[in-house]
Every structure is written in C-alpha cells, then in structure tokens.
Amino acid sequence: xxxxxxxRIIATIPVMGVVAIFxxxxxxxxxxxPATVIAGDYASPADVERIREQLGLNEPLHxxxxxxxxxxxxxxxxxxxxxxxxxxxxxxxxxxxTIALALTTIIFAVAIAVPLGVLAAWKxxxxxxxxxxxxxxxxxxxxxxxxxxxxxxxxxIKLHWFPVQGYKSIFKDGFIPFIRHITLPxxxxxxxxxxxxxxxxxxxxxxxxxxxxxxxxxSKGLASKVVLLRHALKNASVPIVTIIGIGIGLxxxxxxxxxxxxxxxxxxxxxxxxxxxxxxxxxQGMILFFSGIYVVINLLVDISYTFLDPRIxx
Amino acid sequence: xxxxxxxxxxxxxxxxxxxxxxTGSAMGEKILKIIPHADLKNLDPIxxxxxxxRNHGYMIYDTLIALDSxxxxxPQMLEKWEKSSDGMTYTFTLRDGxxxxxxxxxRSADCIASIQRWGKRDGMGxxxxxxxxxxxxxxxxxxxxxxxxxxxxxxxxxxxxxxxVPFMMPERLAKTDAFEPVPENIGSGPFVFDKDAWVPxxxxxxxxxxxxxxxxxxxxxxAGGKRVHFDTVEWIYIPDPATSMNxxxxxxxxxxxxxxxxxxPSMEGNSDITIKVIDPLGTQGWLRPxxxxxxxxxxxxxxxxxxxxxxxxxxxxxxxDEKFWSTCGxxxxxxxxxxxxxxxxxxxxxxxxxxxxLLKEGGYNGETLILMDPTDIPVLHGASxxxxxxxxDIGAKVEVQAMDWSTLTSRRAEKKPxxxxxxxxFHTYTTGADAASPIANIGISGGCEEKAWFGWPCDNxxxxxxxDFSRESDPSKQKHIAEKLxxxxxxxxxxxxxxxxxxxxxxxSSLKGVxxxxxxxxxxxxx
Numbered sequence: 001x002x003x004x005x006x007x008r009i010i011a012t013i014p015v016m017g018v019v020a021i022f023x024x025x026x027x028x029x030x031x032x033x034p035a036t037v038i039a040g041d042y043a044s045p046a047d048v049e050r051i052r053e054q055l056g057l058n059e060p061l062h063x064x065x066x067x068x069x070x071x072x073x074x075x076x077x078x079x080x081x082x083x084x085x086x087x088x089x090x091x092x093x094x095x096x097x098t099i100a101l102a103l104t105t106i107i108f109a110v111a112i113a114v115p116l117g118v119l120a121a122w123k124x125x126x127x128x129x130x131x132x133x134x135x136x137x138x139x140x141x142x143x144x145x146x147x148x149x150x151x152x153x154x155x156x157i158k159l160h161w162f163p164v165q166g167y168k169s170i171f172k173d174g175f176i177p178f179i180r181h182i183t184l185p186x187x188x189x190x191x192x193x194x195x196x197x198x199x200x201x202x203x204x205x206x207x208x209x210x211x212x213x214x215x216x217x218x219s220k221g222l223a224s225k226v227v228l229l230r231h232a233l234k235n236a237s238v239p240i241v242t243i244i245g246i247g248i249g250l251x252x253x254x255x256x257x258x259x260x261x262x263x264x265x266x267x268x269x270x271x272x273x274x275x276x277x278x279x280x281x282x283x284q285g286m287i288l289f290f291s292g293i294y295v296v297i298n299l300l301v302d303i304s305y306t307f308l309d310p311r312i313x314x
Numbered sequence: 315x316x317x318x319x320x321x322x323x324x325x326x327x328x329x330x331x332x333x334x335x336x337t338g339s340a341m342g343e344k345i346l347k348i349i350p351h352a353d354l355k356n357l358d359p360i361x362x363x364x365x366x367x368r369n370h371g372y373m374i375y376d377t378l379i380a381l382d383s384x385x386x387x388x389p390q391m392l393e394k395w396e397k398s399s400d401g402m403t404y405t406f407t408l409r410d411g412x413x414x415x416x417x418x419x420x421r422s423a424d425c426i427a428s429i430q431r432w433g434k435r436d437g438m439g440x441x442x443x444x445x446x447x448x449x450x451x452x453x454x455x456x457x458x459x460x461x462x463x464x465x466x467x468x469x470x471x472x473x474x475x476x477x478x479v480p481f482m483m484p485e486r487l488a489k490t491d492a493f494e495p496v497p498e499n500i501g502s503g504p505f506v507f508d509k510d511a512w513v514p515x516x517x518x519x520x521x522x523x524x525x526x527x528x529x530x531x532x533x534x535x536x537a538g539g540k541r542v543h544f545d546t547v548e549w550i551y552i553p554d555p556a557t558s559m560n561x562x563x564x565x566x567x568x569x570x571x572x573x574x575x576x577x578x579p580s581m582e583g584n585s586d587i588t589i590k591v592i593d594p595l596g597t598q599g600w601l602r603p604x605x606x607x608x609x610x611x612x613x614x615x616x617x618x619x620x621x622x623x624x625x626x627x628x629x630x631x632x633x634x635d636e637k638f639w640s641t642c643g644x645x646x647x648x649x650x651x652x653x654x655x656x657x658x659x660x661x662x663x664x665x666x667x668x669x670x671x672l673l674k675e676g677g678y679n680g681e682t683l684i685l686m687d688p689t690d691i692p693v694l695h696g697a698s699x700x701x702x703x704x705x706x707d708i709g710a711k712v713e714v715q716a717m718d719w720s721t722l723t724s725r726r727a728e729k730k731p732x733x734x735x736x737x738x739x740f741h742t743y744t745t746g747a748d749a750a751s752p753i754a755n756i757g758i759s760g761g762c763e764e765k766a767w768f769g770w771p772c773d774n775x776x777x778x779x780x781x782d783f784s785r786e787s788d789p790s791k792q793k794h795i796a797e798k799l800x801x802x803x804x805x806x807x808x809x810x811x812x813x814x815x816x817x818x819x820x821x822x823s824s825l826k827g828v829x830x831x832x833x834x835x836x837x838x839x840x841x
Binding site for chain 1: 361557561724
C-alpha cells in the first residue's frame, strides 16, 4: 500500500506540471491586462505602459514563466499584483470558510441522502421511492440561488432566526456565531448534494439487492434491516464514496454562487474576483492549489476502497 | 468510553461558551458598517485612479486644501495660504498639531514630496508641475511654491476632490516611485487603516484616529471638521445586490453606497431605510468613438453620433426611474459653475435622418462598426445595446463584441485598424467631480495620439483653450473660455454625453449626519 501511495504522489508531479504550464499560457494569452485595471479608467496609455513595465508584464512570456516556476520551487506562490499580499496569505485567509462550508455541507448531505437513497431502493416502485426521487429531481433542477434567496427571505428577513450574510470563524468568533452563519448556506448548498448522493445510493443499493447473496441472506432468515444495512449498503458503498469524494472536491474548489449570495469570503470568490481583474499570481496559485486538492482527494478515495471492498488491493 | 465521550462533550461546550463570551468583549465598540461600491483592490490612491481607492484615501489621508459644497477650495491641513501680488509665489502654512499615524509630526518636506509624487500621475498635477519652478521648505510648518509663469489653477489643483486626490503622506513613503505602490499606509487622516484585519475581496477595517484634530468649521464636502463618532468603520464588500439589500433591511449593515436602482422601490416603503442622492454632481455617460479609425476619423461621422443619440432613451434603459436622471447638454456637468448649453442643439434634438446623412458624408460605406460591450457592467452594457440599435436604425452595420471590462480596458488601447483587432466605439461614464472642468475632464482633451485619452481626439484649438483656461484665475473669464471650448467640442465631438444620472445611497434611518458630497465620507455620521 505504501508503495502505491508513493507512486501516486510521484505521479502527481507531472500532472501538476502540465496544469501549471497550461494555466500560465492560457492566462497570459487571454485578453485583458492587470495594468489597465490598476491604473484606473482615467490613466493615460503612457501611465498604463509604465505600470506594465514596473510589474514585469512586458517581459517575454518564457521569462515570466521561468521566474514563476523558480519561485514555485522555493514554495512561493507569488504576490498579488493588486493587494501586494502573498498568494499563500490570501489562500490562508479564505480557506477556513471554504473548508467549513464544504464539511458542513457534505456531513449534512450524507446524513440525509444515504438514508433517503437506501429507503428509495428498499421501497423501489412505491410512492415512497417516487416522493424521494421527485425531491432528488428538484434538488438537481432548482438553482441554488433560488433556494438561497427563499431561505434568506423566510428565515432571515421574516423570522430573524439567522443572519443574511457573512461568515464567523469557529475559532475566533465562537461556536454559536459560526453555526448561525453557516446553517443557511449549508442547507441551500446541501440540496444539490443530497439529490446527487441519494440517486447514486439508490441505484447502487438497487443493483446489489438483485445479487444472489442477498437472496441467500433473506432465505437464511436474516432481518430485512440487517440485510439492507450490513450486506447491501456496505457492498454498494464504493460508488457512493466515489461521488462523495467528487462532491468534496467540488465544494473545496469553491462554490461561487453560494459564497456570493451569502457573502462568504471563500476560495471560489477569490478565484472569480482574481479572474475578473487578471490577478495572474492568484489565479495561477489557486488553480495549482485546487489541482493538488483534487489529487489528494482522489488518492484518499482510492485508498478508502480497500477498506470498503477487500477484493480491491493495490 | 461513555465517560470519555461525556467529558469531551462537556469540554467542547465549555470551550464554545468561552469563545462565545470572549467575542462579547468587543460588543461595546461602536461600529459603522458600510457596503462600498467595489472591492478595495489596492491601497495607494496615487498609484491608481480607482474611485474605491480614492475613497480609502479619504479615510486615512488628509489634504492640504479641500473643496466645500460651494465648490470653493478651503484650507484643510493648512492654516492658510498666501499668494504674491504677481501671482508667481504661493506660501503655505500648516496648522498646528498635525501628526502621522505613526506619531511623527507632519512637516513641509512631507507635503512637498507628496505633491511631487502626485504631480507625476495626475493630469492636473502634471499641469501644475509643468508650471512649477521650485517647491521650497521654509521651515517645518511653512513651504513655498514658485511658478515659472502665472497659473490660475494652483489652489484648485491642490483642492481637487476626485482621482487622483493630492493626499499627503510622510516623506519616506512619498519618495516611492509614482508607478509603484507605497509599501505602507500611513496618513494623517481621521481613520487608521487596520492592515491585519484586511481581507481583500471581503472586509476593510478602519479605526478612529484618536490623535486627529478636526478643524472647527462644520463639515462640508471634503472641507471642514472631520469629526468621527465611531470607534471602527468596516467596509464589507458584498458583490450581490440582493444580498446587500437584505443585509441593510435586516440591520446587519448601516450604509449601502450604490444600491441597484431597480432594487430601490423594494426599500422605499421601509421606514427603517433612507434612500437619498448625496452626490449633487451626478455621473455623466460617455460614448467614445475612435478618432483614428474610419468612419469616426471624420468629424461629420462623429457629428452624426450627436444627432443619433437620445439621452432620454439611454437613461430610461440604464437607470429607469426618472427621479434619478436628467438630460444635460453640457460637457462640464449640469448645475456646476461651467454649465452651459452652447452648441448642444444637435445632441438635445435627436434627428435620425440628419445622422444618416452625416454618417454618409463622413465616408461611411457600409463597413462593420465594432462596438465593445462590457457585459459585466450593467449600465455600460445597456448603453452599448442602445447605441447599437440606434446605429442599425440609420442603416449602419454593427458588431457588438461582448467582453468583460478588464478585456475592454486592454482592447481600447489598440490603435490598429478594425481589420487588425481595432475598434470603433465603447462606452464609459465619469463622476461629475471628474468632468466639471476642462482640465479635470480627460475625455475632452484633444491631445492626439500622444496625450489624449483612449479614442485619441486631436484638435489644437481644444488644447489651446484648455491651456488658456488653466492660466486664468477669474471665474467669469474661465466660464467664457469653457463656453468657447464647448462650442469647439461640439464640432470635434471627442465624445457624446449620453446623459447625467444621480446614484442614490441607501442607509439605515438611524444614521444622522450623512454628508452631501460627490465622494462618500464617513465622518460626521452618528447613530
């Protein structure tokens, strides 16, 4: 296993290298210029040119790339062109809200979706199954911002139970402010993931329920609950864990709409803001960071397979 | 096992209560929460002309001279200024008790270095620098400007209210290259910037400068006493307008600088919210043709744009509610000292037939016109669509190229022909403070490819009249020159003014003392 993990980690190096080259070229070949944004609308063309020069944006592309890679090897993701703050500092500022929202959402979604999916599979073809699947279709179809604004209107404006916007740190501001601020975004975002995980769970469990060993378990006189949870769900868990892993990756990659509607200063908004103003070091740093996260999550998911299915060995 | 779990839960609960209680210690602090119009991206108001950085500048820096609500410059950091009888020498005296946020006193040398750095970036500053022979520090409180030749806008330049504002900084920071940002943010203004609490893209925190000594006069525009009644002012950047509105209604923020006009009706019936226009100068829309590329390299084609435009159509499309806009025929903003309707007849009387005829006489042969449309800025997107439709109505072929503002600011610098990636038209807008004088109004410059703003109008008469204006100090003579300049501008058409509008602010009705001003200021306010 450790040899496998080592091989996987080594394999990430060329992946990250390709991502780095691709992102760098894509960004620098895209129209738009941070110097014009910095200088402001009324700056003269000469002023813009001076700022480009000062920022090193007039250097040939390969020189800029080599300088950036050189800094990366020293663990330096660069400095924001605009705020003049290190990219690592900006990521550190934003990572807590993103991780908090990702974790609360995935815990909330799994806690609801897996039982719903199992129930739908067990009661397949009945009204219970149909109600759960209608809910799942709605979860996919209704845009998050509609759910979010509806919840803000109901729970924040009318009932005053939760704040409209913002994020409070569990470490700096305390548990209760944290929960009050994270609840609505978690629930709004959770709908989509509940729908996703519930459908996958239902499909996987239904497939397992047709297996011979399930029939054998029933014929041996085992209780339905035991068959369902101990035999069916455990064997259906590989695709469920895969989809949860993908979900965590997506959530950590930033959920821009949710972050915008609830004004959560997370990584998604940092990325979008940086793209709009062409803050190259932040965009490059963020994409490398996201790539790293995806690689780690995929690795963790692959490792988890060995615990869930003894037939899988690396 | 169960005991361990109970212990863990108890410990966690105690920690939570402790954390909750410790956060309560700051509850006595008086905080004013603002939703600014944009995210504060950079901190140096000389390095950039962005309005959000200008507003940040007013929080932490101070100015020697400031404009009052009669548009008259008044001493701010200065005790007084004196002008020699020949108009060639100005002597400035700093008032007592001024000090930087690091505790050091404000000296003449600091002010001279600040003015010189500003003079390398700002249009009016550059003009002043052209006329300057020397700046000399007589002592720590008094300094002198000696001119090469008489210049009428010395005081107006130093009292400029909008970007770039000549903010004063300590000499060691003001010596920074004008094309690099200053490494620290130390001013002498009424607030101190809390850099540790700054989360770019989310929150900016200012603390009250307890050592600030406000002037005794009442606050008026940027002039007068800057009295701060809060311990902390937080700018909370909320990009989503609906969330901003909900946060204001719920009382989570106190002041929203730029509420979306279409959301204003949802707040107007709420007695807890006040909707008010605090910028009496307003905003002016500009349709900018490219003077280098056909057909708008011909004056008749540009004049066609005047006959084509209908300010009412634009304003209804981009603003809507009539109480927030007015048609306006001057280049220098309506309701300002240089307001005049000289030469504005073509703009104020839409005539599509005349526009069609002039476009043809201007050499238009049915080629496709490239109109750059920044879809991420709703006002400019709306104006772009109106122009495209009006041009199509007179038989022109128009290609509307959708892009974000950042791409547009890059593309507009292209001087190439349309076939090689060039352009014909884009839209922008400017605040009244930046358009109310021929010197501050960068769009009217006819400085050609070398000196004019993007679009590059080229006209010597305009430049001569701007120069005459800058040398004149008599307001009535300045007005006369401005009218002559406007008459020429309506013939040259550096840009088409597509209307003037007034952005309201929205704030909790519990706030008192919100200042009327083209720039939002957060002193004088009480809750």
